[in-house]
Amino acid sequence: MKYLCTVWIEEAVLNGLSKHDAETLVADSLAYDEELKRSGHFIAANALEPVNTATSIRVRNGKASTTDGPFVETKEQLGGFVLIEARDLNEAIQLASKIPPARVGGIEVRPVRELK
Amino acid sequence: MSEDPAELARQTVEAVYRSDSRRVLATLIRLLGDFDLAEEALHDACRAAVEQWPHDGVPTNPRAWLVSTGRFKAIDTLRRRARFDASLGELAERLAATAGDTTAPDLEELEDDRLRLIFTCCHPALPPDAQVALTLREICGLTTEEIARAFLTLAPTVAQRIVRAKAKIRDAGIPYQVPSRNELGERLDAVLHVIYLVFNEGYSASLGESLTRADLSGEAIRLGRLLLELLPEPEVMGLVALMVLHESRRAARTSPSGELVLLDDQDRSLWDRARIAEGVALVRRALGSRRFGPYTLQAAIAAVHAEAPSAAATDWTQIVGLYDVLLRADPSPVIELNRAVALAMRDGPLAGLVLIDALLARGELAEYRFAHSARADLCRRLGRTAEARASYERALELTRQETERRFLVRRLAEVAP
Numbered sequence: 001m002k003y004l005c006t007v008w009i010e011e012a013v014l015n016g017l018s019k020h021d022a023e024t025l026v027a028d029s030l031a032y033d034e035e036l037k038r039s040g041h042f043i044a045a046n047a048l049e050p051v052n053t054a055t056s057i058r059v060r061n062g063k064a065s066t067t068d069g070p071f072v073e074t075k076e077q078l079g080g081f082v083l084i085e086a087r088d089l090n091e092a093i094q095l096a097s098k099i100p101p102a103r104v105g106g107i108e109v110r111p112v113r114e115l116k
Numbered sequence: 117m118s119e120d121p122a123e124l125a126r127q128t129v130e131a132v133y134r135s136d137s138r139r140v141l142a143t144l145i146r147l148l149g150d151f152d153l154a155e156e157a158l159h160d161a162c163r164a165a166v167e168q169w170p171h172d173g174v175p176t177n178p179r180a181w182l183v184s185t186g187r188f189k190a191i192d193t194l195r196r197r198a199r200f201d202a203s204l205g206e207l208a209e210r211l212a213a214t215a216g217d218t219t220a221p222d223l224e225e226l227e228d229d230r231l232r233l234i235f236t237c238c239h240p241a242l243p244p245d246a247q248v249a250l251t252l253r254e255i256c257g258l259t260t261e262e263i264a265r266a267f268l269t270l271a272p273t274v275a276q277r278i279v280r281a282k283a284k285i286r287d288a289g290i291p292y293q294v295p296s297r298n299e300l301g302e303r304l305d306a307v308l309h310v311i312y313l314v315f316n317e318g319y320s321a322s323l324g325e326s327l328t329r330a331d332l333s334g335e336a337i338r339l340g341r342l343l344l345e346l347l348p349e350p351e352v353m354g355l356v357a358l359m360v361l362h363e364s365r366r367a368a369r370t371s372p373s374g375e376l377v378l379l380d381d382q383d384r385s386l387w388d389r390a391r392i393a394e395g396v397a398l399v400r401r402a403l404g405s406r407r408f409g410p411y412t413l414q415a416a417i418a419a420v421h422a423e424a425p426s427a428a429a430t431d432w433t434q435i436v437g438l439y440d441v442l443l444r445a446d447p448s449p450v451i452e453l454n455r456a457v458a459l460a461m462r463d464g465p466l467a468g469l470v471l472i473d474a475l476l477a478r479g480e481l482a483e484y485r486f487a488h489s490a491r492a493d494l495c496r497r498l499g500r501t502a503e504a505r506a507s508y509e510r511a512l513e514l515t516r517q518e519t520e521r522r523f524l525v526r527r528l529a530e531v532a533p
Contacts, residue, residue: 001289086289088289088291089239089288089289089290089291090295090299092289093241094299111287113287
């Protein structure tokens with residue numbers, strides 16, 4: 001099964017990290033991507049620009065309306081994602097718990113729904 | 117038993133159903149990969165047994181017969197439904213292909229199925245109330261109506277929780293497996309928590325009106341014993357010990373008129389000695405493992421109480437010491453409160469009061485009725501009746517339980533100006 005692991009962090013917490021801690025987090029995240037590639041679980045992963053760069057779009061009656069900001073304002077923001085291939089939820093939880101930003105934020109694990 | 121072969125067969129089916137239906141279900145869930153299909157298969161297999169056993173005789177291994185019949189019934193069901201949904205046809209053929217293997221499954225595999233079922237029902241990815249409902253439904257075999265009555269909620273609510281939980285198991289890919297060694301600790305904690313939750317629901321309710329709710333404690337103890345049989349880990353021993361030690365005092369906890377009796381005032385001759393012996397033996401085994409945790413420590417405290425001839429003759433030094441260890445293992449303000457009460461028994465009410473006042477000042481227990489009633493009790497013993505009154509009144513405001521309310525009213529009358 002495919003699972004999307006979204007990474008949720010308070011941007012203030014992220015910005016408050018020391019230079020050393022921030023650099024370690026980036027290095028660890030890149031290293032973990034490589035580890036997932038080697039073990040065959042990796043599909044895709046990226047960090048996201050801060051939430052103030054987000055734009056939300058809806059199309060109603062064929063007309064697109066565009067607004068500034070994310071759909072929902074939350075305490076923790078979507079900061080990145082890792083798309084993995086895992087045998088089941090237990091393996092997905094094991095893999096997600098090692099995603100480095102889990103140390104400062106949280107990871108939501110969602111099974112991918114294949115549309116047919 | 118009846119002489120009529122049909123009646124005899126029906127009675128045998130009933131007996132097998134009572135003793136083995138949960139095991140059969142656990143195995144069918146693994147074989148069929150679906151809770152609902154497995155339940156349906158179990159029912160179909162039991163119906164077939166009632167029809168066939170009178171003519172063909174009771175099979176040598178009724179449980180294996182039910183598993184294999186249930187599996188074939190499920191394949192039939194899927195084939196029938198495949199007329200409307202082709203994907204079910206593929207599933208049916210896949211199951212049929214593996215069903216040809218008629219070698220009897222080994223005993224260990226079947227025991228593992230029961231553990232798989234327990235760990236799946238108590239998976240932390242399911243909401244806590246759904247874990248409880250699913251456990252009582254699938255492992256204990258309670259009906260949704262029985263679960264609803266026990267938790268004072270509506271049957272459709274319980275049914276919906278179970279349906280949603282099963283949907284999540286299927287759609288999120290929660291596997292039917294016993295966790296690996298490195299996950300076992302955390303996952304076992306979740307299982308123990310569900311069992312303890314069920315026990316407490318029954319234990320605190322046993323003071324109330326409804327007898328069905330008290331049955332929950334018995335169900336939790338049965339569940340704990342099953343887990344202990346399948347997975348004899350120290351904390352499982354600790355939890356079973358804790359539950360049977362609490363349960364040993366059931367008869368002494370309420371007066372004949374249904375009033376609450378506190379531990380200090382209980383008639384200890386009413387305590388169930390057989391349960392105490394079982395609990396104490398389990399605590400010793402768990403402590404001996406040196407891998408014990410909070411449940412074992414709480415059980416050890418309960419064991420010291422259980423073995424004391426009276427409140428005054430209790431080894432309070434040992435109890436305070438056990439609370440110290442427990443606080444390090446599992447820091448919580450409620451445990452600090454219990455430690456303060458034990459300390460008051462060892463060093464006098466003033467020593468305990470100082471700790472409780474400090475605890476209350478921190479605010480976490482401000483809404484916790486037992487913190488106020490404990491404070492009231494210490495003030496009463498110190499002769500500070502005005503303070504005792506104020507604290508009993510605060511506890512009374514916070515209590516929702518009728519027997520507890522009556523108890524506090526009686527205490528309040530004792531410190532009336």
